Ligand SMILES: NC(=O)C1=CN([C@@H]2O[C@H](COP(=O)(O)OP(=O)(O)OC[C@H]3O[C@@H](n4cnc5c(N)ncnc54)[C@H](O)[C@@H]3O)[C@@H](O)[C@H]2O)C=CC1
C-alpha cells in the first residue's frame with residue numbers, strides 16, 4: 361500500500377481521500393529539515409503547502425519518493441530540477457485557491473485605500489480619530505497588474521466591477537486575451553508611470569525576482585499604493601520601506617515576504633504599511649479545494665499512474681493510464697532491448713507508433729522507451745527522469761505517429777542511431793495486453809521479452825539448431841522458449857531463447873565456439 365506524508369497543515373479532507381483511495385497517510389507537521397530528511401525515506405508521496413522546503417537534501421534522503429503534491433499554486437519551495445533528476449513527479453493545484461487569493465488582494469487594496477487596519481487600531485484604542493483618516497476612492501483609479509494569469513485575471517475582473525481602469529504588464533498576455541479580460545496591455549515602464557495601485561501576480565522566477573526593484577519603485581507615480589499577494593522577493597523590501605517613509609509610496613500591503621515566517625522586518629510599524637502572514641490562500645473554501653485536489657491527484661498517480669497538473673512530466677489521465685500501461689511495458693522492453701544490443705555511442709532515437717498505438721498519448725510511451733534504454737546503464741532511471749537524462753546526454757529524441765495501417769493492429773518501433781548505423785526493433789501487443797517483439801534489426805522474429813535470454817546471430821545453415829541445443833543440454837541450461845527468425849534462407853538468422861538462469865560469460869564463450877556463430881549475448885528483462 362503506498363504511503364504518504366502530509367507535512368504542512370492541510371484540510372482533513374486530504375487524509376480522508378488518501379485513506380478512501382487505499383493510500384496510507386501520516387500527518388506530521390512542523391518538522392525541521394533534518395527531522396524531515398530522517399523520516400522521508402519511508403514515504404511514496406509528500407503532500408505540502410508553502411512551509412515545507414523540498415530541497416535537494418530532502419530529495420536525496422527520499423529513497424522511495426514518487427510524487428510531491430503541492431496543495432496550492434506556488435512551487436518555489438520545491439527544487440524541481442532535483443526532483444526531476446530523481447524521477448519524482450511534482451504536481452500542484454493551479455486553480456483551487458485563485459479566487460480566494462484574488463479576493464485577498466482586493467481586500468488589501470481596500471485596506472490601503474481606507475487605512476482600515478490603522479483606523480481599527482486607533483478606534484479600539486479609544487481615540488476616535490475621525491479627522492486623521494482620509495481615504496481615496498477606487499472608482500476611476502488605474503490598477504496596474506503585474507502578471508495577468510489565473511489570479512491576475514480574477515483581480516482584473518473584480519477591479520472592473522469596482523469601476524477601476526485596469527492596465528496589465530505580462531509578456532505572455534496576448535492582445536486577444538487582454539481584450540477578453542477588458543484590460544489594456546502595457547509595458548512595465550508605462551504601468552509604473554500610470555498606476556495608482558499596483559498588484560503583483562507572477563510566480564517568483566529569475567525574471568520576476570526584484571521586479572519592483574529600487575529603480576522601478578522610483579519610476580512609480582507619486583502616491584502609488586502597492587499590493588503583493590504573490591511572492592516575497594518580487595519587491596525590494598528595503599527600498600519599499602524608504603519610499604513609504606518618504607511618502608512617495610502612499611501605502612503598501614504585503615502578504616508575502618522574502619523570509620518567511622516574517623517575524624521581524626524593517627517594514628513593521630511603518631505608517632501606511634499593512635501586512636498579513638501569507639494568508640492569500642487561507643479561506644475554508646480554498647483549503648478544502650486544494651486538499652481534495654492534491655489528494656485525488658497524488659492518489660491517482662500512486663494507485664493507477666494517472667498524472668494531472670504535474671510540472672515536470674506530461675499529463676496522463678486516470679482513464680488513459682490503464683490503456684497505456686501495456687504499451688509502457690512494451691516500450692520499456694523495446695528500449696531495454698536496443699539498449700542491450702547496441703554498442704558504441706548513441707546519438708539519437710526515434711519512437712514510431714502506428715495502428716492503435718497512434719491513437720494514444722505518445723509522451724508516456726516515449727518516456728518508457730527512454731527509461732528502458734537508459735536503465736541498461738543507470739539503475740536509478742525511471743519514466744519521470746528518463747527524458748531529462750536523455751536531454752542532458754544530448755540524445756536527439758524523435759516521435760513519429762503513422763496514420764497508415766500496418767501488418768499489426770498496433771505497433772511501436774524504436775530506432776537508435778549509433779556509430780555503426782541505425783538499429784531498429786518493433787513490437788506489438790497480443791490481445792491488447794501482452795508485449796511481444798515482432799522485428800529485430802530488420803529480421804522478423806516473434807518473442808516475449810522476459811527474464812533471462814540468450815541472443816544468437818548465426819549463418820543460416822542446416823544442423824545449427826541441433827548443435828546449439830546439444831551444447832545447452834550439456835551445459836545444463838534449460839530452454840524455456842525458443843524463437844527463430846531469418847533474413848533470407850541461407851543468410852543471417854537470429855535466435856532468441858529464454859533460459860532459466862542468467863547467461864554466464866562461460867556459456868557465451870562456448871556458444872561463440874560453435875561453427876557459424878556471429879554474435880552471442882545474454883539479455884535480461
Ligand atoms: N499569497 C498566497 O497565499 C498565494 C500566492 N499565490 C501566488 O500567486 C502567483 C500567481 O499565481 P497564478 O495567477 O495562479 O499563476 P499563473 O501562472 O496563472 O499566472 C502568472 C502570470 O505571471 C506571468 N508572468 C511570468 N513571468 C512574468 C514576468 N517576468 N513579468 C510579468 N508577468 C510574468 C505569466 O505570464 C502568467 O500569466 C504565484 O506566484 C503563486 O504562488 C498563489 C496562491 C496563493
Ligand SMILES: O=C(O)C(=O)COP(=O)(O)O
Nearest residue numbers: 409410411432433434641
Ligand atoms: O498557493 C500558493 O502559491 C500559496 O502561496 C498558498 O500558500 P499556503 O498553501 O497558504 O502556504
